[in-house]
Amino acid sequence: MPVLSSARYGKDNVRVCKVQRDEATGTHKVTEMTVCCLLEGKIDASYTHADNGPVVATDSMKNTIYIKAKENPVDPPELYAAILGQHFLDKYAHINVANVNVEVKRWTRMSIDGKPHPHSFYRDGDETRNVEVRVSRADGIDVRSSIAGLLVLKSTGSQFHGFVRDEYTTLPETWDRILSTEIDASWKWKTIPSLQALRDNIAIFDKAYDDARTITMKTFAEEDSPSVQATMYKMCDKILEAAPEVASVSYALPNKHYFEIDLSWHKGLKNTGKDAEVYAPQSGPNGLIKCEVSRS
Numbered sequence: 001m002p003v004l005s006s007a008r009y010g011k012d013n014v015r016v017c018k019v020q021r022d023e024a025t026g027t028h029k030v031t032e033m034t035v036c037c038l039l040e041g042k043i044d045a046s047y048t049h050a051d052n053g054p055v056v057a058t059d060s061m062k063n064t065i066y067i068k069a070k071e072n073p074v075d076p077p078e079l080y081a082a083i084l085g086q087h088f089l090d091k092y093a094h095i096n097v098a099n100v101n102v103e104v105k106r107w108t109r110m111s112i113d114g115k116p117h118p119h120s121f122y123r124d125g126d127e128t129r130n131v132e133v134r135v136s137r138a139d140g141i142d143v144r145s146s147i148a149g150l151l152v153l154k155s156t157g158s159q160f161h162g163f164v165r166d167e168y169t170t171l172p173e174t175w176d177r178i179l180s181t182e183i184d185a186s187w188k189w190k191t192i193p194s195l196q197a198l199r200d201n202i203a204i205f206d207k208a209y210d211d212a213r214t215i216t217m218k219t220f221a222e223e224d225s226p227s228v229q230a231t232m233y234k235m236c237d238k239i240l241e242a243a244p245e246v247a248s249v250s251y252a253l254p255n256k257h258y259f260e261i262d263l264s265w266h267k268g269l270k271n272t273g274k275d276a277e278v279y280a281p282q283s284g285p286n287g288l289i290k291c292e293v294s295r296s
């Protein structure tokens with residue numbers, strides 16, 4: 001006999017833009033996000049017995065995503081995701097868990113003649129601020145916040161030597177290389193008991209996001225990196241120190257290689273080591289280095 005061992009369903013890729021207008025000053029704020037909402041609960045019969053009785057249509061979920069964005073703040077995204085998830089539990093007795101993911105795009109305010117413009121913005125890179133929120137009747141609210149797609153490069157201040165050398169090794173050791181990666185940093189919060197508890201401590205989310213972004217860039221820029229591994233561990237350690245309510249921090253960093261090109265075959269051109277100026281950026285293969293650091 002087959003058993004339905006797990007099931008969740010909902011709406012993905014719901015794109016929402018909210019404009020908040022301060023009538024007094026005429027200043028607007030724009031938040032553009034993509035929402036995914038998947039529900040769990042007593043929904044097995046819809047899979048096993050073609051019984052749609054327990055099914056809240058995914059189309060209704062899409063409508064709910066818009067309505068909750070109208071009725072509530074959409075930032076910080078942790079709050080909006082928790083409000084939306086809690087709504088499904090409050091409204092439908094047979095739904096036990098709501099999984100809400102939100103990805104927020106960057107709309108950075110324009111500066112015109114040195115002054116912040118009240119209603120004009122620009123897309124300031126592909127980086128996104130993301131949250132994954134699980135609102136559960138039994139377990140409270142679990143939140144993972146993250147920064148994704150932040151592309152960084154440093155042209156010196158990175159080394160890699162002392163690694164295994166054997167009959168499989170061709171990579172030379174280096175004391176000075178280009179280091180580039182696309183930051184995927186996430187921090188998992190200690191479980192939050194209720195939506196009210198989350199509301200009561202709302203400032204921690206923006207602060208942790210700002211701290212994580214600053215720590216990531218400052219550590220990347222200032223450290224003479226011995227390896228991606230050692231640098232990301234240091235970033236995790238600093239974020240844990242800055243955000244006491246965070247339980248663990250994770251990074252997933254692709255090593256975007258820039259290879260030196262030996263041009264000595266052409267009139268003895270010097271282009272390696274201290275003379276390296278022209279590099280060949282690699283699309284792949286690339287290293288991929290991951291870690292999670294928790295409190296001991």
Ligand SMILES: O=c1[nH]c(=O)c2[nH]c(=O)[nH]c2[nH]1
Pocket residue numbers: 160171226227228229255287289
């Ligand atoms: O920082 C690095 N870590 C590695 O594990 C590795 N492996 C590699 O080929 N280059 C690098 N760089």
